[in-house]
Amino acid sequence: xxxxxLAPGAAENVTSSRRSxxxxxxxxxxxxxxxxxxxxxxxxxxxxxxxxxxxxxxxGIYNYLPLGWRVLQKLxxxxxxxxxxxxxxxxxxxxxxxxxxxxxxxxxxxxxPELLRIKDRHQRDFCFGPxxxxxxxxxxxxxxxxxxxxxxxxxxxxxKFRDEIRPRFGLMRGREFLMKDAYxxxxxxxxxxxxxxxxxxxxxxxxxxxxxxxxxxxxxxxNIGGSESHEFMVLADTGEDAVLSCSECGYGANSEKATxxxxxxxxxxxxESPAAPKPVDTPEQRTVDEVASFLGxxxxxxxxxxxxxxxxxxxxxxxRGDLEVNEVKLKNLLGAVHLQLASxxxxxxxxxxxxxxxxxxxxxxARIVADETVMExxxxxxxxxxxxxxxVGVVPGRDFTPVQVADLRRARAGDPCPRCPGQLVERRxxxxxxxxxxxxxxxxxxxxxxxxxxxxxHPMIMGCYGLGVGRTAAAAIxxxxxxxxxxxxxxxxxxxxxxxxxxxDQPDVVAAADRLYQELADAGVDVLYDDRxxxxxxxxxxxxLIGFPVRVVVGSRxxxxxxxxxxxxxxxxxxxxxxxxxxxxxxxxxxxxxxxxEA
RNA sequence: CGGGGUGUAGCGCAGCCUGGUAGCGCACCUGCCUUGGGCGCAGGGGGUCGGAGGUUCAAAUCCUCUCGCCCCGACCA
Numbered sequence: 309x310x311x312x313x314l315a316p317g318a319a320e321n322v323t324s325s326r327r328s329x330x331x332x333x334x335x336x337x338x339x340x341x342x343x344x345x346x347x348x349x350x351x352x353x354x355x356x357x358x359x360x361x362x363x364x365x366x367x368g369i370y371n372y373l374p375l376g377w378r379v380l381q382k383l384x385x386x387x388x389x390x391x392x393x394x395x396x397x398x399x400x401x402x403x404x405x406x407x408x409x410x411x412x413x414x415x416x417x418x419x420x421p422e423l424l425r426i427k428d429r430h431q432r433d434f435c436f437g438p439x440x441x442x443x444x445x446x447x448x449x450x451x452x453x454x455x456x457x458x459x460x461x462x463x464x465x466x467x468k469f470r471d472e473i474r475p476r477f478g479l480m481r482g483r484e485f486l487m488k489d490a491y492x493x494x495x496x497x498x499x500x501x502x503x504x505x506x507x508x509x510x511x512x513x514x515x516x517x518x519x520x521x522x523x524x525x526x527x528x529x530x531n532i533g534g535s536e537s538h539e540f541m542v543l544a545d546t547g548e549d550a551v552l553s554c555s556e557c558g559y560g561a562n563s564e565k566a567t568x569x570x571x572x573x574x575x576x577x578x579x580e581s582p583a584a585p586k587p588v589d590t591p592e593q594r595t596v597d598e599v600a601s602f603l604g605x606x607x608x609x610x611x612x613x614x615x616x617x618x619x620x621x622x623x624x625x626x627x628r629g630d631l632e633v634n635e636v637k638l639k640n641l642l643g644a645v646h647l648q649l650a651s652x653x654x655x656x657x658x659x660x661x662x663x664x665x666x667x668x669x670x671x672x673x674a675r676i677v678a679d680e681t682v683m684e685x686x687x688x689x690x691x692x693x694x695x696x697x698x699x700v701g702v703v704p705g706r707d708f709t710p711v712q713v714a715d716l717r718r719a720r721a722g723d724p725c726p727r728c729p730g731q732l733v734e735r736r737x738x739x740x741x742x743x744x745x746x747x748x749x750x751x752x753x754x755x756x757x758x759x760x761x762x763x764x765x766h767p768m769i770m771g772c773y774g775l776g777v778g779r780t781a782a783a784a785i786x787x788x789x790x791x792x793x794x795x796x797x798x799x800x801x802x803x804x805x806x807x808x809x810x811x812x813d814q815p816d817v818v819a820a821a822d823r824l825y826q827e828l829a830d831a832g833v834d835v836l837y838d839d840r841x842x843x844x845x846x847x848x849x850x851x852x853l854i855g856f857p858v859r860v861v862v863g864s865r866x867x868x869x870x871x872x873x874x875x876x877x878x879x880x881x882x883x884x885x886x887x888x889x890x891x892x893x894x895x896x897x898x899x900x901x902x903x904x905x906e907a
Numbered sequence: 908c909g910g911g912g913u914g915u916a917g918c919g920c921a922g923c924c925u926g927g928u929a930g931c932g933c934a935c936c937u938g939c940c941u942u943g944g945g946c947g948c949a950g951g952g953g954g955u956c957g958g959a960g961g962u963u964c965a966a967a968u969c970c971u972c973u974c975g976c977c978c979c980g981a982c983c984a
Binding site (some may be wrong): 341342343344346347350364366367455473474476594595596599611613614615625627632633647648649652655661662664666678691718794808810811812813814841842843844845846847848849850852861863864865866 | 908918919920924926932933934937941942945946975976977978981982983984
């Protein structure tokens with residue numbers, strides 16, 4: 309059970325140290341910070357910088373220092389094993405990619421400023437790859453032509469670059485970042501599904517092996533496009549994404565995607581129902597709450613009319629006053645590439661009234677779409693498209709007819725589950741993995757075709773699977789830390805064991821620690837030897853800050869009784885062990901930690 | 908992209924308002940001392956005060972421009 313957990317890099321180091329131990333703190337490049345960096349907001353960022361794992365070079369761009377790189381290497385080793393197990397082959401693609409490929413897929417035009425575009429000396433356009441669908445599709449179309457050669461599954465671990473609007477939180481949301489991305493190509497949807505399930509399983513195994521608590525949720529496919537998508541979220545209060553999950557069944561979804569069961573209907577319409585909508589003066593009453601209390605009705609009796617603009621048109625999205633529009637759902641319904649709320653001036657231009665008084669009745673300058681719950685209202689109030697005026701007694705279907713009716717609601721905690729009688733709960737999560745069924749979006753544009761058994765040509769059906777390496781390491785820290793520092797899960801720790809030498813001025817103590825280090829190295833233990841002549845407090849604090857799972861202390865006090873002290877970072881319990889039994893005891897503890905992880 | 912803030916030694920900061928020879932803590936170097944939770948004493952090195960221009964006898968300090976960085980916002984009629 310030893311071997312699979314060790315990274316190849318780590319194993320090499322251990323092997324070489326067998327001959328001449330070099331994993332001495334004094335000879336490595338580890339520098340911790342006594343003070344918190346002034347710019348770190350979240351724990352993982354703060355601790356990674358303080359512990360000397362990373363340092364910042366520019367906004368959203370970090371150096372991976374030796375200790376941090378060991379963590380990432382171990383994580384990569386786990387990812388490689390699981391990807392290989394899932395039948396994917398590793399390769400490495402260029403970071404810099406020619407514009408032509410991106411123009412073929414049209415993403416050169418669709419991608420915003422997030423795509424870092426660069427020119428070479430001949431003024432030819434390139435970009436620094438934020439992802440690699442185009443490149444991989446190009447590779448596969450050059451070589452694969454027959455259904456007999458499918459499926460194909462390829463992956464790489466690569467540095468990517470996305471020029472984020474606002475990079476923050478260290479490795480959590482950097483501009484340059486390390487990512488594992490995989491792509492698969494198929495001759496049928498069933499075959500894609502097979503690989504997709506295998507990838508989901510691989511991801512579950514990766515995160516479980518890292519000792520992380522995570523959930524898999526349904527996700528929106530976003531700009532990448534496709535039919536089915538799941539995200540893997542490490543649960544943490546500092547997570548940037550909201551996930552909704554059912555307390556009863558297994559349903560879970562990104563808040564962009566989440567649907568709800570039937571919502572409670574609005575209370576009975578409290579006013580008379582005129583044969584036609586009646587204009588009512590509502591001076592300065594703009595918000596849902598203002599208008600509702602002014603008219604003496606419930607917020608759910610109001611039809612909120614939100615004016616959006618897409619690349620091609622204006623859209624009036626109707627939603628019950630007590631609910632909110634989910635822009636992602638709206639965007640998908642419209643098939644729009646860009647969608648944003650219209651500015652105040654544009655609202656006036658479209659509706660003829662200032663913000664707060666828009667309504668669907670008689671509105672002609674915008675495409676009207678409505679949430680399902682709007683159409684269920686027997687009567688409602690809306691803006692009148694006139695300053696300080698609302699219409700009361702509007703009947704959906706009679707007084708206006710939307711072009712489309714769909715689920716446009718944002719699901720919220722407490723809403724009924726769409727699959728069972730349970731309720732949805734909301735939690736924060738860090739997106740560490742994302743799998744997509746892409747379909748033929750790229751293959752058809754880029755003519756990545758194959759011939760079926762009857763000799764007919766079809767575009768290949770694709771899947772893509774991303775896993776943020778740096779972000780997963782950061783998420784591990786968000787989930788595993790205390791006041792003193794990081795508490796690494798064993799599989800991700802830069803070293804599994806830290807051997808601490810105290811009393812470096814006493815030759816017999818040094819000799820004992822040196823000997824123990826040699827023995828541990830010989831036994832293949834992943835150990836770092838803190839041989840510095842620092843004071844004990846400094847060493848202990850560094851050990852806690854970096855978070856080595858096992859700490860072994862050799863000092864004159866214990867040595868007087870022929871003993872050393874062993875403790876686990878997780879519980880801090882100190883136990884004295886005979887010098888002669890130390891290696892065996894450490895191996896026993898490590899084994900225990902591994903078993904603990906399986907459970 | 909909008910708003911706010913900030914840039915002074917490797918790190919964390921004061922000094923700026925009210926212009927007059929650049930400071931503190933940590934880190935670093937030397938010596939002594941000390942060694943089971945960030946010792947102690949003494950001595951020492953290190954900064955064109957982000958950059959450019961301007962005002963002034965004199966600018967870290969005031970003015971203009973510029974660059975970097977940080978925070979908030981760009982989510983609801």
